[in-house]
Every structure is written in C-alpha cells, then in structure tokens.
Amino acid sequence: MTNHARVKTHTTMDRDNTKQKSLQINNRQLSGVITAVATFLIIFLLLPGSFDDPAKEMIAIVTAGVVLWIFEAFPLGLTAAIIMLLMLLFKPVSIDVIYSGFASSAVFLIIGGMMLARAVNETQLARRITYSILAKWGGTSNGLLGCILVIPQIQSFFIPAAAVRTTLLLPVALDVLDTIGAPAHSNLRRKILLGVAFGGTISGTAVMTAAIGNILTVNLLKQFLGVEITYFEWFIYSLPLWITLIPGAWFVLNKCFPLKKKEQSFPKVKKEMQEIMAEFGPLDRKEKKCLAILTLTVLLWMTEPLHGLDLSIPAIMGVVLMTLPGVGCAHWSNVIKINYDTIFLLGATLSMGYALTESGAAEKIGKALAAPWVLSLIQDPIVAVIFIIVATQMFHLIMSNVSTAVVTLIPVYIGMSQEAGVDPTFICFTAALTCLHGYILVVETMPNVIVHSSGQISQREFLVPGLYMTLLMMVLTIVIAFSWWNWLGLVP
Template sequence: MTTAVAPADSPEQQASHKLNTGKTIAFFLAFVALAAVILTPIAGLAMPAKIALGMLAFAVIMWVSEAVSYPVSAVMIVGLIAIMLTFAVDPETGEAIGASKGLSIAMSGFSSSAVALVAAALALATAMQATGLHRRLALYVLKFAGEKVSNIVIGAIVISIILAFFVPSATARAGAVVPILMGMVAAFGLAKESKLAALLVITATQAVSIWNVGIKTAAAQNLVAVGFIEDQMGQTVSWGQWFIWAAPWSILMSIALYFIMRAAIKPEVESIDGGRELVEKQLAEMGPMTGAEKRLTAIAVLLLFFWATEGVLHPISSATITIVAVGFMLMPVIGVMDWKYAQQQINWGTLVVFAAGISLGKFLLDTGAATWLSEATFGAIGLSSMPILAAIALVSLFNILIHLGFASATSLASALIPVFIALAATLDVPNGGIGFVIIQQFVICFGFLLPVSAPQNMLAYGTGAFTSKQFLRTGIPLTIVAYLLILLLSATYWNWIGLV
C-alpha cells in the first residue's frame, strides 16, 4: 500500500504564506513597539505624550506592513487611544483623563471640517462614476489627440489635468483613462504587455500623481494637511491659494513627464491606425449626453467657480461649497444619483482612515509629542540653524525616502504633517512656516517610484500593461526632476510670492 504524497505548494502559495507570516509578525511587533514607547522613561514627556508617540509607532508599523487593512487599523488606533487615555494621568490636573475625555480626544478627527470635505469629495467622485461623465471627457480629449502616439501621450496628460479639476479621487481619474488607453492598444492588435501599453498607461498614471499636487481637492492627503494647518496654525488655505502655489510646479512637471516618457519607453509603433475610430465608436455607444450628465456638468462647473473664488468673491469654505453641491446631486429631479447608490459605491473606509489620521496627528500636536519628535530628529542635526533652502532640501529628501514604505499618501500625511508643523515653528520662515509645511505636503504626493506607492499606480499595474522595472525606469528621473523643481521654485517663485 502506497502513501499519497501531498502536492508541494506552488511558488504563489509559498509567497502567500510568507506574506501572511510577515503580516502576523508585524501585527504583534506594532503592539510591542507601542508598549516599549510607553514603558520607556522619556524626560520631559508626560504619559499622554508618550501614548501619542507609541500610537504613532503602532500606526506606522501597521500602515507600512499592511498587517491589517487601513480601515481596520484606523478603528484600532481610535480604540487604543480612547482606552489608554481613560487611565492616563492628566499632567495639568494630576487626575485620570477619564473615558469621556479620552474618547473625545480619540474621535476629534471625525469633527474636522476636512473630513466633511473628503466625504463630499468621495460623493462627487461617485457621481462622476454614476453618470460616466469623466469617461466621456477622456474620450473627447483622445478624439482630438488623433492617432499619433506622441499626440496620444499628450492627450493622456491633458485628460489627467482636466479631470483633476472635477474628480477629487486619483483612483477614479486613473480608472477613467486607463481602460480607454488599453482599448486603443488592443484595437491595434498589440498585446497588453507591449511597450506602447506601458508608455500610455504609465504616462496617464504619473500625470494623475503630478496633479494631485496642483489641485487642492484632487487628493485626500492634501485635505489632511489643510486640516492640520487650519487647526494648529490658525491659517486657512483656499482652493485658489493652493492653485497659485502648486499649479506652476505641476505644469512644469507635466512638460517634463512628456519628454521623460518618450525617452524612457520606445513604443513598437508611432501611430495607432484606427485609434480615432475606436474612440468615436465608444462615444457613439455612450450616445448623446444624458440629462444627468448635463446636470452634473453644470454642478461641477459651478463648484469649480466657487472653489476658485473662495476668499475673493465670497467667504464660503471649500467644504461648505462641496457639501451643498453634493446635496444638489442627491436631490430628486435635479440630482444625478440617489442615496442608496451613493451609500453602496462610496468607500466609507477611506473616510474612517482619514478621520483617524487627523485624530492621531492632533493628538501628537496637542500633547507636545510632535514637537519632541521634531527636536529629537531634525533638531539633532541642527536643521533650525540652516538656510531655509537647505532645510527644504534635507526634509524633502527624507520625505521621498520614507514614502517608499507607505502605500497611502493619506496615512503618510497623517504621520508626518504634525511633525513638519512642529519643525516649522523652529525655522526662520514667513507666515509661521505655512509655506514649509505646504511644500512638504507637495512632496508627500510624490508616488512616482513604485507601483505600491499609490492606489492609482496599483490600479494601473493590475492591467498588466507594465512591469515594476518599467515603472521604476520612468519614476527615478521623474522623482529627481520633481525634487529639483521643488528646490528651484523654493529659491525663486515661492520665495518671490512670500510662501517661503
């Protein structure tokens, strides 16, 4: 009698086992780090501040390792802060903080106006998906681009720029453009792994990341920074102000993107015969603009107008304007979707992660933990005594490197912006250091190097159009140019307009 031999695990199964083991180790390591920070005597830090530092270590390990999903880690962060503060001693009163105040601190991020803006932005992105308006806009641009590859590359960049104004979700913007580009490649008879596919898809994806910087409402991580700035620095950053500061960088980067992509990836052909016909066919299949698309167009244009004129023609905040716009989108007759659809399609986990990140950052700042961390790291190298350009250069480089470990720029902003706000207070810069913090937020948006650096990168990578090596080949020169442009504008344009 022979004994059956169990089949050996496939390489994919072995990799999955290793990944799960690594996540399990990271999960327990996060709790060990939390306990170690809390139990270690730190001169000048009260228990609430040590809890804040411990929670930062816990969060970073969870976010970098993705031991659990981001929404789950967010719920854990809020719960742990509330529990530990219940028993922690308030250094001002000498008594336990208590459950009520502890929960209030842990949930503070959920009351931020920035969270309301993110929620409204998610609803706006959902409305675009419900009507297909963003896809129609992309098709119109590609129709005018024609069939030459160079023009289609420009078209992919232009689409990303246009959609950044109206679609406050990088993933949604990439999701609108990438399938159309892949369809054009397939129509020409090339494989999805072709160099042409890699060129077009990577271009569109990198352009999305570039314009995450240029438009305040284009990415959730920008709203994290704005929320901290308003709460801790007492300064409001309007949509128009952000655009004046950031758009020149994004415009220059868009030009650089074209030349870098054309140099880095040489496609098999320089013209896609039948490409225009394919786009026209897809437009014909969509039919004429529906009533919902027309109404959404009107709402989006009005929304953009009110965003751009905030603080100039009216005092209404971006958050208030966006919430009102979403209200119109959900109304009977004049709306474009109903609540049931919105409830099913909106990624509520994103909102929880965002709010928990705000809570953690506010906790770090209010307890003085962010200031201590800034002094212990950047203060140790004498950053406060350096010229502002040198400080921006060093901190930006640190920012770029640490982003390699984060798959979420929102989480990265939650971890770093509080530290940068504390650091800015020690620098000799105008306007209380708001410019320094804003510039570092621009750098946080860099996701050019790896597919795992941003959700839109992963969406595009999932098509199989390019390899990690191809993405890195374009990402390295893009990151270098982006970094040099940060320094150039810091020394010139941003200095001239008084940002730094």
C-alpha cells in the same frame, strides 16, 4: 486521465494554492503584528524621562500603526481602527480629541467629493470627456500619451480621489492598447500604463480637493497654527509645478520607452474613438445638469476668499443638487455607495495628528530632532527646501500611504519650525507637495498600485522612469520655490 480526474486534480491544486496563499498572508500579518507590538514596547519603555506618559503613549501608538501600514498586515481602514482603539484604551488625550478628526470639515469634504464622483458616473459626462480627447489626439503614440496624462488632470476638478480617477482611466487605456494590438511588455504598453500611473499622481498637485494629503495638510495647519490656505491659494502656489510636471512626464516616458517609426501611428484607434463618440450623440439633459452643478461647485471652491464658505459646503450643496428629484441627475440610493474605508482612514489619521500635538508628542519629537545643525538647515530658505524635500522623499519610500506620511510629518515639521523660529507654512506646504509625488516604488501612491494590479507591468519597470520623475519633481520644486513662491510671498 479522465476529464473528471483532471477537474478533481485542478480543484485540489487550487485548494492547496489557496491554503498556501492564506498561510503567506497570515505569516505577513503575524510578522507585522509582532514587530508592531515590539516597537510599541521598546519606544514606550526606552524613551527618555523628558517625554511624559501621554507623549510616550502617543508616539508608541503612532509608531506601531506605521509599522502595521508598512507591513500591510491589515487593510488601511482596519489599521486606522486599531490606532483609534489604542488611543481610546490608553487615553493619552481626552476622548473629544480622539474623535475630533471625524468632526473635521475635511471628512465631509471627502464624503461630498466621493458622492459627487458617484453622481457624475451615473451620467456619460466623464466617459464623453475621455473619449472626445482620445478621438482628437489619440491617433499617434505621442498624442495618446499626452491624452492619458491630461485626462486625469481634467477629472481632478470633479473627482476627488486619485484612486478613482485611475480606476476610471485604466480600463480605457487597456482597451486602446488592445485595439492597437500592443504586445505584452512592449515599450508602447509600458509607456501608456506608466502614463496612467504618473498622470494620476500628478493630478493631485494643484487642485486642493483632488488629494486627501492636500486636505489633511490644510486642516492640520488651520487646527494647529490658525493658518488658512484657501482652494485658490493652493491652486496658485502649485500651478507651475503642476503644468511643468505634465510635459515633464511626457518627455521622461518617451525617452525611457522609445518606439520605432511604424509603432508611432495607429489611425484605427482614432477611428474607433470617433465611432464611440458618434454613439454618444449630443449632450443629454442629465449631462447638462451634471455639468452645470459641477461648474457651480468648482466656482464656489475657487472663489472661497470672496464668500468665506468652507470647502465642504459647496461639496454638500453639489450632492444635494445632483440628487434632488426634478433638479439633479443621479439617484440618492446610488450616490451613497461610497468607499467608507477611505473616510475612516481620513478621520482616524486626522485624530492621530491632533492627538500627537495635544499630547505634546509632536513638540517633544520636534525638540528631539532639533539638533543645532538641523535648525541651521531649516533657517536658510534655500537649504530648507532641499532638506525637506529629500527627508520627506526618504520617509515616503518607507511609509507608502500618503495620508499617513502627511499626518505623521506635518506635526513634526511644525514643531521643528517653531523651535527654529521659522514660518511652518512654507515648510509644511513643501512637505505636503513632496508627499504626493511617489514614482519609484509601486506602493508609494494608489495610482501606481492600481496600474500594477493590472498584472501588465512590474515593479522593475517603475524604477528608472520613476527615479527620473522624482528628481524632476525635486528640481522643479526648488526652482519654483525661489521664483514663483518667493514672488507670491510664501517663502519667508
């Protein structure tokens, strides 16, 4: 066969493969749409008469949206747009409520945080921190895994999205593994890649601005109950879980993927990282400005109880300082190139949560689920923690998107708590933390998805360490709830 014939044959095969892939995607989209429409109709038509029309419409819309998210029929932002459109067409609540999610300070906090991350990436500061840690401790397998787990925790203070933190760290981890010469599917490669995924997930635990789920929970509690959890309070409440999960993940991954002695040391990596650090040189002027502005922003977040500024204000202030000519370290034209899909998803899910409550749907669901045995469970603090953790984990396995899980569950838990006569803050905080931690399935968190997309690790390799991490998280949360939270007064 001539070269021309080979090229033509391969081109034809590529076209056939593309058509087949397109057909598969269309089939999944079609299945998702049909299931969503059927679910919408079944819920709307079969809900009992105790649910009035606005509540029926809202529950049907949310359920149809959840089905589309589960099937991954469309991009997350597009599904959010479909939910917004359905709410606008059916009008279960006023148009002001439907658009209110986009007026939330949480949206501007995320916008500011994402712009800050863009500004930081215009300097060498984030890369310098990453490589300096690797240069110091990355010469052994234990040290390298520790570095991979710790780096996103540091990044979480100034990079708001776990997806962004993971995207920045993954290429560095892959480069290090290639430098070591770690074979494909070797225990070292599996351990480090899962370290990137698990470290990214854990990094959203203690810093309120580090995960959209945290911001959603705080916003929903403030909107529905008038309860304000500050940046500092969130940090203090979740600190023990955060600092115990990091060594916990290190231990689990080392046990699941043991290495031979000769595989545990690689001085070549440490030397290469030190050479990269030497190329950086001392901190330049842009990095110093960036560091100073980030420090000021984080300090303002931490001292929120003292000055009373909404968290979005320091974020926007940081963006202004970062991009102000003569003062900042970044260009406005680059900083505004952020992911608007995330912003739209956040605003739409907030609107959905507000509409669930305003329409009376959340209260109706809470009452419907408030069987005597359920109410008795959540009235006992110890049993309530266990019940909420298990129920939330089970829901999270079905509803992979953290933001959607939070905005669906929090209004329902508020309704159940009020029906049972217990403080919803404790219940909702427990649920919010649980929603963050998905380790078993690839689709449970964005860090898992991003690492899996490298093509170097499979879903099967998540299962065992993911199960151990999930059980560890559940046990630690229960222990912390009845020691640390009880002492701080969070547990009623």
